[in-house]
Amino acid sequence: MALRPMARTDVNRSAILAHLGAHGPASRAELARALNLSPALMTQLTKDLLADGLLRELAHQPSQGGRPARMLGLVASAGRAVGVKVAADHLAFVEVGIDGSVLRTASEPFDASATTMLAKLVELLRRFIAGGADTPLLGIGVGVPGDVDRQGEGVVDSTQLGWTHAPIGESLRRELGLPVLVENNVNALAMAERLYGLGRRHDSFLVVTIGTGVGAAIVVDGVILRGSRGGAGEVGHTPVRDDGPLCSCGNHGCLETFLSEDALVRIARERGVIGASAGIEALRDAADSGDDRATAVFSEAGHLLGRTVAGLVHVLDPEVVILLGEGTADWTHWSYGFEPAFRAALIPSRRGVPIAVERWQDDSWAQGAATLVLATPFDADGSMGEQGDLVRRRLVQQAAPPEADS
Amino acid sequence: MALRPMARTDVNRSAILAHLGAHGPASRAELARALNLSPALMTQLTKDLLADGLLRELAHQPSQGGRPARMLGLVASAGRAVGVKVAADHLAFVEVGIDGSVLRTASEPFDASATTMLAKLVELLRRFIAGGADTPLLGIGVGVPGDVDRQGEGVVDSTQLGWTHAPIGESLRRELGLPVLVENNVNALAMAERLYGLGRRHDSFLVVTIGTGVGAAIVVDGVILRGSRGGAGEVGHTPVRDDGPLCSCGNHGCLETFLSEDALVRIARERGVIGASAGIEALRDAADSGDDRATAVFSEAGHLLGRTVAGLVHVLDPEVVILLGEGTADWTHWSYGFEPAFRAALIPSRRGVPIAVERWQDDSWAQGAATLVLATPFDADGSMGEQGDLVRRRLVQQAAPPEADS
DNA sequence: TATGGTTTGTTTAGTCTTGAAGTAAGGGGA
DNA sequence: TCCCCTTACTTCAAGACTAAACAAACCATA
Structure with a gap:
């Protein structure tokens, strides 16, 4: 079988790869159960993947009471992916292996508002890619703070970056000749969480990030809810007070103007908790050393x-809420306000909803973007357009050994 | 997480029926376009439905420049459905034809908190059904204010009715021997809206109801978002003020304590706008006749x-927001507060979201429940369990003339 | 009157998936 | 040891769906 048709929407072959990447080797039966597919189909699909050289059979596993399972594993050399987090003043890069492990990171200053921004982005990406491993590069994931169009073209609107209809996806694709997946950064994080984190065991969950802003991503039945124009999850601009501080969106009293790092610093300065030119670190130090007025700033934010x-x-009635973002570093201070306010505001039947605060690492944003490349085929019905297909094609192309068919 | 196994539940035959019911006769080509299916499949499916006696071929339509279309229409005698709205103090019944048209309505006093409540419900339903037309009854739709489990069993939790884990669906099924579909009442309304209303032209929309409470239903990609335990859309208990009035859920300052009919009456009484024993009608009359303090009550609610x-x-980034409920009768008064507050609180890129206030009729709730029966097969992935199948089977069973196949 | 364009509907071959029924390979008693 | 049970995998027939090619029925126009 020289050229398998490699169908238009073959989600499940990719789901197998993604699952093996995320969870390590597994038997066909395990895969069938995990992906909710019939054993019959699993036989069929793994046969193809084995023939393509993407999978290989490993040792048998001791019997569980019946016939022992034949384990299947990824062929490790099958690929790598690169993720970029775009912020207003810098870029963060990550390279991950096909199993999602971080291989390499970097960070570069960047001015998102510069007119030459796109050229600069391409240049820095090229440089980072060049320094990478020898295994085939499957694609680039880009995480941006803002709305991304639904069709997977990668047109970005972002107040934070000052971009309107920026055709990031298309430009990068043209310049780099690689599949490029552009996604809202919180959604990217949710995808990573789904593949490697708590989301593995939950089909519907909510990701909330605190840090430079406030964001949310909604996962329903394993799929990210994007809304009609890709803008779902914009929780940062929930109106809180009519006469609140001016927000970057032009309105007054958005949630973000009370919870973002800048907001906390502003409030702390106004109250004289920290000096007029001090930053979030000063506030954190003050709270850590027991300054009541400093802990109050955090706990009020937590309350809200x-x-x-x-x-x-x-x-949304999620199974679990996952809290992430730079701000979680100070979570103990936030939690004094958060916990009572959260539980008290819930109707009784929802009080049991678990809140998971996950450890935050500096490259998490970029890692989330990178996992897009590995995860997107996972994401049914082509919400990411043809890029998922392209990634898959690259995988097969690289791995398939020349072979003759019977 | 199966990515679209799109189970054996044959959604499309039902979709054809639902579409014809909602829009009247259509050609195969029209149907294929409307339902986003290939013409080839449409030929196949309509062949089956014609053989089953559910559809019949009508006259040709004048050419649109090409071959003239052969119209297909529902066989009107194929079925009817009954819908019940359950409220704390009464039941509302509706009988609809297979095309969704209301054939008959009734209303009965009912005490939802009585221990004999289930028996009473069965009895009143039996009586209503008995008075119906001669065409086969396809099933019963039940709309309740509260959470319904996801599996379509029909287990209800409702603070408003004082029910916890009430096995409504199973009981009714056993007693009546009919398919029974239990759903949150706002979701039922959303389903009706999707089939017969604005939702026909929008895949993602939000339904918000105002009246005795505040509710919301979320439709994403044509499917109702139910959340992990069927409780999505509970917008009425959004926390507004820590020290607000006591809510039926046990918390203080829920949205409902400011916007429900009871809340408006309470506020108006406190301010002396209406007498201490006057009701919502008095407030409406006062506002209609230009009483500034009365209009202020509505407009403040509108603002919130x-x-x-x-x-x-x-x-959620919906395409459109649909406003429904008893409260929309006073919408002109609400809108003075609503419009400016709504637009001002939106980020610029969302300001264009249309708000549609639809005309409200007394039997809308029950009609929504009834359309569940006709619509549920529409609702992919068996979120309503096997009941959709049962309804379909009844349709075919009734209509199929005995015939031998080639 | 022929000719081409347009829309409608059907046929055919082929893909993806499943359920049912089998086969393979171990285990634990009697 | 033999028989049955469990789990893992495979084969097979069949359904749902699509794309592509075709056939049918009309219109306009030269």
Whole structure:
């Protein structure tokens, strides 16, 4: 079988790869159960993948009471992926292996508002890619703070970056000749969480990030909810007070103007908790050393966050809420306000919803973007357009050994 | 997480029936376009439905420049459905034809908190059904204010009715021997809206109801978002003020304590706008006749609703928001507060989201419940369990003339 | 009147998936 | 040791769906 048709929407072959990448070797039966597919189909699909050289059979596993399972594993040399996080003032890069492990990271200053921004982005990406491993590069994931169009073209609107209809995806694709997946950064994080984190065991969950802003991603039945124009999850601009501070979106009193790092610093300065030119570190230090006024700043923010998340839990009824972002470094201070406010605001039947605060690492954003490349085929119905197909094609192309068919 | 096994439940035959019911006769080509299926499949499916006696070929339509279309229409005698709205103090019944048209309505007093409540419900349903037309009854739709489990069993939790784990679906099925579909009442309304209303032209929309409470239903890609335990859309208990009035859920300051009919009456009484024993009609009359303090009550509620809905639009990014419920009768008064608050609270890129206030009729709730029966097969992935199948089977069973196949 | 264009509907071959029924390979008693 | 049970995998027939090619029925126009 020289050229398998490699169908238009063959999600499941990729799902197998993604699952093996995320969980390590597994038997056909395990895969069938995990992916909710019939054993019959699993036989069929793995046969193809084995023939393509993407999978290989490993040792048998001791019997579980019946016939022992033949384990299947990824062929490790099958590929790598690169992720970029775009922020207003810098770029963060990550290279991951096909199993999602971080191989390499980098960070570069970047001015998102510069007119030459696109050229600069391409240049820095090229440089990072060049330094990479020898295994085939499957694609680039780009995480941006803002709305991305649904069709997977990669047109970005972002107040934070000052971009309107920026055709990031198309430009990068043209310049780099690689599959490029552009996604909202919180959604990218949710995807990573789904593949490697808590989301593995939950089909519907909510990811909330705190840090430079406030964001949310909604996963329903394993799929990211994008909304009609890719803008779902914009929780940062929930109106809180009519007469609140001016927000970057032009309105007054958005949630972000009370919870973002800048907001906390502003409030702390106004109250004289920290000096007029001090930053978030000063506030953190003060809180860590027991300054009541400093802990109050965090706990008030936690209170507001708790009420907001409670509202989201009412509206979306997730199985679990995952808290992420730079701000979680100070979570102990936030939690004094968050926990009581959150639980008190929930209707009784929802009070048991678990809140998971996951450890945050500096390259998490970029890692989330990178996993897009490995995960997107996972994401049914081509919400990422043809890029998923392209990634898959590259995988097969690289791995398939020349062979003759019977 | 199966990515679209799209189970054996044959959604499309039902979709054809539902479409014809909602829009009247159509050609195969029209159907294929409307339902986004290939013409080839449409030929196949309609052949089956014609053989089953559910469809019949009508006259040709004048050519549109090519071959003239052969119209297909429902066989009207194929079935009817009954819908019940369950409220704390009464039941509302509706009988609809296979095309969704209302054939008959009734209303009966009912005490949802009585221990004999289930028996009473069965009895009143039996009586209503008995008075119906001669065409086969396809099933019963039940709309309840509260959470319904996801599996379509029909287990209900409702603070409003004082029910916990009430096995409504199973009981009714056993007693009546009919398919029974239990659903949150706002979701039922959303389903009706999807089949017969604005939802026909929109895949993602938000339904918000105002009246005795505040509710929301979320439709994403044509499917109702139910959340992990069927409780999505509980917008009425969004926390608004820590020290607000006591809500039926046990918390203080829920949205409902500011926007429900009871809340408006309470506020108006407190302010002396209406007498201490006057009701919502008195407040409406006062507002209609230009009483500034009365209109202020409505417009303040509108303001709060506007900000809340803006938050939902940020989080869910719907194509359109549909406003329904008894409260929309006073919408002109609400809108003075709603419109400015809503638009002002939206981020610029969302300001264009249309708000549709649809005309409200007394039997809308029950009609929504009834359309569940006709619509549920529409609702992919068997989120309503086997009941959809049962309804379909009844349709075919009744209509199929005995015939031998080639 | 022929000719081409347009829309409608059907046939055919082929893909993806499943359920049912089998085969393979171990285990634990009697 | 033999028989049955369990689990893992495979084969097979069949359904749902699509793309592509075709046939049918009309219109316009030269």
